[in-house]
Amino acid sequence: MKPNGIPPALLEKYLSGECTDAEKEMVEAWYASLQGEPRYLDHLPDTEQDEIRQEVFGNIRRELNMVEERPVHRLPWHWLAGIAASxxxxxxxxxxxxxxxxxxxxVTVKGAKxxxxxxxxxxxxxxxxxxxxxxxxxxxxxxxxxxxxxxxxxxxxxxxxxxxxxxxxxxxxxxxxxxxxxxxxxxxxxxxxxxxxxxxxxxxxxxxxxxxxxxxxxxxxxxxxxxxxxxxxxxxxxxxxxxxxxxxxxxxxSPLPAKKEIYEPVTIVFEETPLKKVIEQLEKRFNVSISLTNPGLAKCGLTANFESQTFPNILEILCTSLDVTYTISDNHITINGEPCD
CATH class of the missing domain: 2.60.120.1440 (Jelly Rolls)
Structure with a gap:
């Protein structure tokens, strides 16, 4: 039976000499299993080989970045012009x-240690x-x-x-x-x-x-x-x-409420719609309440075509387009940011 795959974080510990004896044994057993099957991927279709390689490199990047979470950088809205919300x-x-x-x-397994x-x-x-x-x-x-x-x-x-x-x-x-x-x-x-x-x-x-x-x-x-x-x-x-x-x-x-839950998708279109009107439409469609920390945001305009999107997706794209942020507590959302020029 082959040993399970080794996460990149554990490989990092091994290379830096920080592994326990048990972890060191696990890594070396895994490496030995790779040496015994050097052409493991060759019998797979090309598409599956590419998918596995991409997934492995993606996992390595994610694991190496786990030590310090990095904040999400929002793209300026003019970069997104013409790109569909979907x-x-x-x-x-x-x-x-x-x-x-x-x-x-x-874990204690019945009949075995x-x-x-x-x-x-x-x-x-x-x-x-x-x-x-x-x-x-x-x-x-x-x-x-x-x-x-x-x-x-x-x-x-x-x-x-x-x-x-x-x-x-x-x-x-x-x-x-x-x-x-x-x-x-x-x-x-x-x-x-x-x-x-x-x-x-x-x-x-x-x-x-x-x-x-x-x-x-x-x-x-x-x-x-x-x-x-x-x-x-x-x-x-x-x-x-x-x-x-x-x-x-x-x-x-499930009861059929007048308003959808935030995880249920809707289709809604905004064309240079003031944020105040956008909020009214979202509160009408979803079971949420939305407030602005800065009343000046109410005049900001939004243009977007949301097709079969949930409330979190709509809210994230709204925040990206207007360069604002939000916080959520239960079903209440607070939007924070500076007024539009």
Whole structure:
């Protein structure tokens, strides 16, 4: 059985002589496995070889930059003139958070003793800011995380499953992979999907976890106080509620509110529209309230065509175009910046 891949951060420690004996053994075992299979990529199609190379170099760059998170630099709006809003969203704009790699603690397996030296590294990402953060997972899935949300996962997903632990509120857009179901653990609740999009609200202080499905289907499992298994399967416009005190899991059809939740996409067009009118339209469409720290911003004009975009995407492009920032607390957004000339 081949050893698992080694994260670049661990390679850095090895090269600088800072590894523990167990870590050193892990790196050397991994290197020996590469030497024993020098032409491993040759049997793969060219497209897969290129994809693997790009992913490896991307991971190395990300890992080497983990020590010091760098702030996002906003592009001047004149650079973006003529570029469709949908292209900006496709490229993805990510905010700074708290990302670190830790060593997975020893796990006791029934009937056998585990070897701490073979523990897989785990990545923990926490949104420590006051904005919504888009975080990409190793398999290409993306989770849009609210402030104070945390996600943990093996730095390189296991080959037979995709598993994360999540707390807080976040919108998951899971990459389809029928052979490897995607599993999310939030407290005593497990969410299992193949490829879909849904919102998870798992804030323990609210005493109730909630899952809302937008596309595809989701299986939610939890155990009651008698440790009997409870399971529901959700389709679009359905939700699951798990009560933390009673350990009761129920499902129901999501109500049709007059306003959309921020993770639901809408299509909306603005043509030199004053920010004051933009805010009115967004508050009318979404279940949010928006305020300006500087009243002079209300006259700033926005031109953009948003097609099937969620509120966080719309808000980020709005802020980029007007060179302003925002903070979010629950469903209230505060926009900060200087008035337009």
């Amino acid at each position: 292209i900006l969203v496709a490229l993805g704009i990510f905010f700074a958070g708290n990302l670190k790699t830790v060593q997975l603690p020893e 585990s070897d701490p030296s073979k523990a897989l590294p785990v990545t923990t990402f926490k949104n420590t800011g006051k904005q919504v953060v888009r975080h990409k997972l190793p398999d290409g899935s993306v989770v849009t995380m609210h402030p104070k949300s945390t996600i943990m996962y093996h730095t390189a997903f296991a080959t037979n499953k995709r598993f994360v632990e999540f707390s807080g509120e976040g919108f998951f857009d899971v990459k389809k992979d029928k052979a490897h179901p995607f599993n999310i653990k939030s407290g005593d609740m497990i969410i299992r999907v193949l490829g879909t999009s849904f919102n998870v609200k798992a804030i323990e202080s609210q005493k109730k976890f909630q899952v809302d499905v937008v596309t595809g289907s989701v299986q939610v499992t939890a155990y009651d106080k008698k440790l009997d298994k409870q399971e529901v399967v959700l389709k679009p416009q359905q939700q699951a509620l798990f009560e933390l005190d009673s350990k009761r899991l129920i499902s129901k059809t």
